Amino acid sequence: MSAAGSSEEQFLCSICLEVFSEPVSTPCGHNFCKRCISQAWDSSRICSCPLCEEVFSIRPQLKTNTLLSEMVSQLKLEKSSRSMDELIHLKEVQCDVCSEPKLKAVKSCLVCLSSFCESHLQPHLSAPRLKRHQLMEPVDDLEDRMCPTHDRPLMIYCSTDQKTICVVCSVREHKNHxxxxxxxxxxxxxxxxxxxxxxxxxxxxxxxxxxxxxxxxxxxxxxxxxxxxxxxxxxxxxxxxxxxxxxxxxxxxxKERAQALIQQLQQEMCELEKSSTEAQQLSLSTDPLHFLQRCPALPLLA
Missing domain, CATH: 1.20.5 (Single alpha-helices involved in coiled-coils or other helix-helix interfaces)
Incomplete structure (x- = not known):
């Protein structure tokens, strides 16, 4: 599967939303441009992942994701090869064998570390020894694709250490990986x-x-x-x-009882007032016997 065959969104930095530039990985496994995540942490009081928001008590040492770097490089190459209009604006890789004026290279050899035009590529297509060489689309950074330790092409990947290596690396430094x-x-x-x-x-x-x-x-x-x-x-x-x-x-x-009692008392008051008037009239008489016989008895209050 080619890099271009997969979704290009997987190669975009979630901070700048551009294709990764110097991709680095955080301890939580997310990838960002080195410059983007560094600036984000420089401007923040705490160090946390912009995606999962995991907080790091100590600012992590960022490590380059070499595989992702290779994938981004491959993506850029494949995107460039799909558009002739874009190729016009790119610097053409020249054949390393041609004398001036140099022709445009059609393939690069990772073994020879050279790029060849269509004419000078023929030995690699016909000679049995050269046919075993690994050819690729022309690039001008062949030295970067060589192992700095063993001067061999970086043709395989160590999943244990997450880095591209050469064949010699696989049997020495990365043995049993x-x-x-x-x-x-x-x-x-x-x-x-x-x-x-x-x-x-x-x-x-x-x-x-x-x-x-x-x-x-x-x-x-x-x-x-x-x-x-x-x-x-x-x-x-x-x-x-x-x-x-x-x-x-x-x-x-x-209220009913009170009204009944008030009515009774008012009636008694009227009778008492009447008796009192009669008593006052009788009191004018000089005969006490006559007064007491005629004066009505005063009722007692209940």
């Missing part, structure tokens, strides 16, 4: 990135579902509390109405 081809490493990285994207998509769905469940549960509990308080308020209102009715009935009875 997990070694895969660059193509396989590329496929594994793309698949891993897709797995991480899918993992986060499922996590988002899980959080969203949990949030919706919490909202429904909160709404249900709120409705229950509203009903409980409504029942309490109705019960209190019933008690208040009953108490008010009882008090009104009791007050009505007291």
């Amino acid at each position: 997990t070694i895969v081809s660059l193509e396989e490493a590329l496929e594994q990285t793309v698949a891993e990135n897709q797995r991480l994207v899918e993992q986060r998509r499922l996590k988002v769905q899980e959080i969203t579902a949990a949030l919706e469940l919490s909202e429904r549960e909160a709404q249900r509990e709120t409705q229950q509390m509203v009903k409980v308080f409504s029942d309490i308020m109705e019960s209190v209102q019933r008690c208040l109405d009953h108490h008010t009715k009882v008090m009104e009935q009791s007050l009505s009875k007291h």
Whole structure:
């Protein structure tokens, strides 16, 4: 699988939204442009991952993601090879064998560390010894594709140390490590990135579902509390109405008794006033016997 064959979004820095430049990996496994993540941490009081927001107590030492760098380089090469209009604006790789004027190279050899035009490439297509050489689209950075230790092409990938190595490296410094081809490493990285994207998509769905469940549960509990308080308020209102009715009935009875007593007392007052008037008239008589015989007896208060 080629880099261009996969989604180009996987090669975009989530900070600048451009294709990775000097991609580095954080301890949590996310990748950013070295300059982008450095500037982000320089301007922040804490060091955290812009994607998963994991906080690092100590600012991590950023390590270059060599595989991702290779993938980005391959992506850029494949994108360039697909568009002739873009190729016009690029610097053409010249044949290293041609004398001036040099012709345009059509292939580069990772063994010879040279680029060849169509004419000078013929020996690599016909000679048995040269046909074993690894050819690729013409590039002008062949030295960067060579192992600085063994001066061999960087043709394989060490998954253990996450770096591109040569064949000699695989049997010396990286002996007993997990070694895969660059193509396989590329496929594994793309698949891993897709797995991480899918993992986060499922996590988002899980959080969203949990949030919706919490909202429904909160709404249900709120409705229950509203009903409980409504029942309490109705019960209190019933008690208040009953108490008010009882008090009104009791007050009505007291009022009736009081009015009856007042009416009785008023009647007695009238009789007493009448008796008092008669007594005053009789008191004018000089005969006490006559007064006492005629004066009515005063009623006693109940």
